[in-house]
Amino acid sequence: MKTHVIVFPGSNCDRDVAVAIQNIIGSSPDMVWHKDSTIKQSDLIVVPGGFSYGDYLRCGAMASTSPIMKSVIENANKGVPVMGICNGFQILIESGLLQGALIRNSSLSFICRDIIIKPTNTKTIFTNKSKISKMPIAHNEGNYFANSNQIKEIEDNDQIAFQYCDENGDINAHSNPNGSINNIAGVFNKSKNVLGMMPHPERAAESIHGCDDGRNIFESLLS
Amino acid sequence: MTSSNWQFDTEKSLVESHGLKLDEFEKIVEGLGREPNLTELGIFSAMWNEHCSYKSSKYWLKKLPTSGERVIQGPGENAGVIDIDDGDVAVFKMESHNHPSFLEPYQGAATGVGGILRDVFTMGARPVANMNALRFGDPNHPKTKHLVSGVVGGIGGYGNCIGIPTVGGEVNFHPSYNGNILVNAMTVGIAKKDKIFYSAAAGIGNPVVYVGSKTGRDGIHGATMASAEFDDDSEEKKPTVQVGDPFTEKLLLEACLELMKEDAIIAIQDMGAAGLTSSSIEMASKGNVGIDINLSKVPMRAANMTAYELMLSESQERMLMVIQPKKEELARSIFKKWDLEFEIIGEVTNTKKLILHMDGEEQASIPINILVEDAPEYQRDYIVNDPSPLISFESKDFEDKDILSDLLKMISHPNLCSRKWIWEQYDHMVMADTVVRPGSDAAVVRVHGTNKGIAISTDCSPTYCRHDPYEGGKHAVVETWRNIVASGAEPIAITDCMNFGNPEKPEIMGQFVECIRGMGDACSKLNYPVISGNVSLYNETNGEGIYPTPAIGGVGLIRDLSNTMTIDLKNEGNVLCLIGESNNHLGNSHYLSIIQNKEDGGTPSVNLDDELKNGKFILDCVAKKLLKSVHDVGEGGVLVAIAEMCISGMQGIKIDITKDFLHGFFFGEDQARYLVEVSQNKLEQIEVDASKSAVKIERIGEIGGTSISINSIGEIELSSLIDHHTKWFNEF
Numbered sequence: 001m002k003t004h005v006i007v008f009p010g011s012n013c014d015r016d017v018a019v020a021i022q023n024i025i026g027s028s029p030d031m032v033w034h035k036d037s038t039i040k041q042s043d044l045i046v047v048p049g050g051f052s053y054g055d056y057l058r059c060g061a062m063a064s065t066s067p068i069m070k071s072v073i074e075n076a077n078k079g080v081p082v083m084g085i086c087n088g089f090q091i092l093i094e095s096g097l098l099q100g101a102l103i104r105n106s107s108l109s110f111i112c113r114d115i116i117i118k119p120t121n122t123k124t125i126f127t128n129k130s131k132i133s134k135m136p137i138a139h140n141e142g143n144y145f146a147n148s149n150q151i152k153e154i155e156d157n158d159q160i161a162f163q164y165c166d167e168n169g170d171i172n173a174h175s176n177p178n179g180s181i182n183n184i185a186g187v188f189n190k191s192k193n194v195l196g197m198m199p200h201p202e203r204a205a206e207s208i209h210g211c212d213d214g215r216n217i218f219e220s221l222l223s
Numbered sequence: 224m225t226s227s228n229w230q231f232d233t234e235k236s237l238v239e240s241h242g243l244k245l246d247e248f249e250k251i252v253e254g255l256g257r258e259p260n261l262t263e264l265g266i267f268s269a270m271w272n273e274h275c276s277y278k279s280s281k282y283w284l285k286k287l288p289t290s291g292e293r294v295i296q297g298p299g300e301n302a303g304v305i306d307i308d309d310g311d312v313a314v315f316k317m318e319s320h321n322h323p324s325f326l327e328p329y330q331g332a333a334t335g336v337g338g339i340l341r342d343v344f345t346m347g348a349r350p351v352a353n354m355n356a357l358r359f360g361d362p363n364h365p366k367t368k369h370l371v372s373g374v375v376g377g378i379g380g381y382g383n384c385i386g387i388p389t390v391g392g393e394v395n396f397h398p399s400y401n402g403n404i405l406v407n408a409m410t411v412g413i414a415k416k417d418k419i420f421y422s423a424a425a426g427i428g429n430p431v432v433y434v435g436s437k438t439g440r441d442g443i444h445g446a447t448m449a450s451a452e453f454d455d456d457s458e459e460k461k462p463t464v465q466v467g468d469p470f471t472e473k474l475l476l477e478a479c480l481e482l483m484k485e486d487a488i489i490a491i492q493d494m495g496a497a498g499l500t501s502s503s504i505e506m507a508s509k510g511n512v513g514i515d516i517n518l519s520k521v522p523m524r525a526a527n528m529t530a531y532e533l534m535l536s537e538s539q540e541r542m543l544m545v546i547q548p549k550k551e552e553l554a555r556s557i558f559k560k561w562d563l564e565f566e567i568i569g570e571v572t573n574t575k576k577l578i579l580h581m582d583g584e585e586q587a588s589i590p591i592n593i594l595v596e597d598a599p600e601y602q603r604d605y606i607v608n609d610p611s612p613l614i615s616f617e618s619k620d621f622e623d624k625d626i627l628s629d630l631l632k633m634i635s636h637p638n639l640c641s642r643k644w645i646w647e648q649y650d651h652m653v654m655a656d657t658v659v660r661p662g663s664d665a666a667v668v669r670v671h672g673t674n675k676g677i678a679i680s681t682d683c684s685p686t687y688c689r690h691d692p693y694e695g696g697k698h699a700v701v702e703t704w705r706n707i708v709a710s711g712a713e714p715i716a717i718t719d720c721m722n723f724g725n726p727e728k729p730e731i732m733g734q735f736v737e738c739i740r741g742m743g744d745a746c747s748k749l750n751y752p753v754i755s756g757n758v759s760l761y762n763e764t765n766g767e768g769i770y771p772t773p774a775i776g777g778v779g780l781i782r783d784l785s786n787t788m789t790i791d792l793k794n795e796g797n798v799l800c801l802i803g804e805s806n807n808h809l810g811n812s813h814y815l816s817i818i819q820n821k822e823d824g825g826t827p828s829v830n831l832d833d834e835l836k837n838g839k840f841i842l843d844c845v846a847k848k849l850l851k852s853v854h855d856v857g858e859g860g861v862l863v864a865i866a867e868m869c870i871s872g873m874q875g876i877k878i879d880i881t882k883d884f885l886h887g888f889f890f891g892e893d894q895a896r897y898l899v900e901v902s903q904n905k906l907e908q909i910e911v912d913a914s915k916s917a918v919k920i921e922r923i924g925e926i927g928g929t930s931i932s933i934n935s936i937g938e939i940e941l942s943s944l945i946d947h948h949t950k951w952f953n954e955f
Contacts, residue, residue, distance in 0.1 A: 012386020016655040054470025
């Protein structure tokens, strides 16, 4: 598999996701600098977490206009799998590849802890091996919002990827860490080749992390 | 008034407003052979303040043990360096940002993190972990909440953005910090042994390069402010606090590490306290050379900045380097890639002077040795007060006290309750190498790409130090040592942050001297040297000083991460045992302060032989795979430690012991003790091993159920423990 990880100057999960790809998918990704303008052939493009350009403005807003994002959008429109994690999810939303918005956590503070998510649609290239999984979140703006028309649309199209839940898979207010509407933790685009998610599967990818549930997302991509 | 008197008064107030004493000013005039101009006066002020010159502490700091088999670089560089095998080194230091954090908690704490990160990556290391040691005033003091929120926000805001995990720390509340909070930040980095960078300038004619952010007017006189007491008008000092930009620091980190892969850097120094002044002078002094700087070349954020402002600004995210002339274009291209300033602002000279020009005119010319070697050094008067007397408590004093309800009060107190609310605001998992998260005895991070790890712990008990600075100094060192042992790591070395009041007061100086003596004895005995650190004096407001607080940051090595230990109880049926002697020491304990609102009875003494013996025993047991979990018995005593292990592992325990003085046993703070979880089939072996090593071991109870139950006393459900443990911060 030919994989690419986009590197913005303030990306800080680029190495972590590259390690996970190397360990699980088995190939070392090309690290693509944000000032580059083309990705020629790819089987997976990952937009990693971090603070792309500092995020002093709306998270991901500046990154969405960087030279490399034109190529990411072109590839996505051609059907290449594109995955945005955390800040990457914010960037994909700002780029228009995904619907909705990510606003400040309802607690108004940064949250770093393990949460549990449930795949809502397991018939996609990213989630065909997914199950109820534990993995960390680490964000200040992960509160997913969309208006009721948009929510209806993404629900009707099976575009919800993951929802926050409890150990038993129950989706309830108690298991919602950040105020996301309908506990949404991740969404797809219409054709399901673009995934954005707030949780960090690359931080739950080997036994030393205390949990390796995040592997199933990368393993799904292999099958 | 004659004109000469008038001149004298203006001069006097100018000198004093620069934090210099009149005799220090006379020393400057004598050294220069003339009066300094204003820029030069500013430079002397920046170099000779307490924060930069260590003038009150230097004499005593030299008494600390600083060398050892694994020490590659001791105090004196940007950070200390230890050998962690396989050609790898760990680089670390802790530094205070107390004064600015009180004035402006978010930016003060954020730039504290930024500063210590730069100290570490200046040495060629990639930072892998941040830690901190925080002290706030009375939880009910009107400022405390604002300060806690600001400091936690600032630490998280900086660390989260730059992408270095904040893996642990400690927080205490005490009224002695009402007017002076303490924010001590520590960073640990990893480098290759043959790729360590130092700050000594060399090579006459080589270019001196400025990189990073532009220079603005922020933080002027920051270091001088940090060397003075506060009073009611301290709010006015807010403009001396710098403003942090973690995104630019991330760029600077990556650009510096990229350039360090090339053979381009001869010397590098971060611009921290006293900015361009201290960085250029330190580089020249260490290299025994001179430096000429053309200040017109310094990248400026504001218009019409003067030489004085440029030299004293503490704008953040800047570095000074001496580079190989042939590598100039390569270096420039790397900094351009990262969108950072890169400007040759001067050159290394053989004059042994700092010479500054601006707009074609000479602005300053000072021999380096006057600034550095001839800097004032004081052996201040000190008085050592007798330690507070020991009180021997007896069982009958506690007959009307209920152990379980006292336990609930203790674990819900701000000083002993869960810190989850704090560390969940820190990204403690970025870099994906965090092995032991916050909340255990020591944090453990993996050395990337290997199966070994670094264990880190910060600690200090100011109450112990206040009532017996010698034992308190020993305690601060051994507490981190024990925490590292409890994580399964071999303790290697420490960094320290010496936070004290006004050293011109003999009793404060006495606290300093005795804490140093205690630390030195502990470090020597445990072969646990001091490799870096920082001193913060004048932590006083309106003449009231803080408790003596020698915060220690310890680092250890776990060669095989499968031997990592945590505090959470693992399995039902296993047995919890106590290692070490218990002598019911309740003096200055959390029990007395929380339950009886008393602070007396004497500090527990630290027997260093026992510490060494018991710690070695724990590590032997770890190596033999005899233990399932380990917890150091520290603040609050045995029962608080048991409660923490139960909460962490979501396991109950049936405690079955017979003691004459249960309060003393459960809440006493005797030293050199650990709780260990052992499976039934290893119990006999560990008891035999303990007896062979003359280590005391006693069975406390069997793990299982959903409550802590104590024979003949009663039980508390885990859910109730958790509610009490998390309540205070959740309602914060």
